[in-house]
Amino acid sequence: MALELRWDPAPSDWSDALRAVYPMYRWAPWFGIGLGALAVVLLVAGQPVPGFFGVLCxxxxxxxxxxxxxxxxxxNPVAAATVTATVDEQSFRMMTVDGTAYTDLRWSTMAGWVETRHNFVLRTGGSALFPVPGRAFGEQEDLDGFRDLLRQQLGEPSKR
Structure with missing residues (x-):
């Protein structure tokens, strides 16, 4: 099985990948909402300085x-460049259309993967993440084939 993919990266791809892998990104909004609620309680209780400080924080x-x-x-000037990728049983190869960046990820070097609602997030043994958005796939069969290939090469997806 060989797939050809193409997509235009977006900041939301990276945000989704970071939320899937790092708890800090996942829980920060909830912590902020909780702190904001406590700050509003302080404002209502007549404590404007700590209340406004809490809302700001x-x-x-x-x-x-x-x-x-x-x-x-x-x-990063390469971050927004259109990406093409070739996927087969040996590796996942990504390249920007203008040729400024190239990455060849051998399946044996990959630590795992996570599937979110919008992306597949490929992880290396280090801190590198490679989000592959669902919009990169032309047809549902391609998306399902990619998921099956990931299971075959890397095992089941990691829990979030």
Whole structure:
């Protein structure tokens, strides 16, 4: 089985991948909402300084992961380049259309994978993540074939 994929990366792909793999990104919005609720209680209780400080901190906590991903995505000129990929039983090869970046990921070097609602997230043994969005697949059969290939090469998906 060989697949040809193509997609335009988006910051939401990276945010989704980070939330799937790192608990800090997954739980930050909930922590911010909880802190914001406590800050509102302080405001209602007549404590404006700690209340406003709590609201400000809550907004920062909720926004920080999204802003960090957006800033990193905009800072890296290769991040937004259209990606093509070839997938077979030996490896997953990605290249930008303009040829500025190339990655050959052998299945034997991969640590695992996670499937989210929008992406497949391939993980190496280190901290590298490779989100492959569902929109990269032309047909449902291709998406199902890719999932089957991942199970064959890497085992079952990791739990989030």
């Amino acid at each position: 809550a907004l920062i906590i909720v926004a920080m992961p999204m802003v960090a991903v957006w800033a990193q995505f905009r800072r």
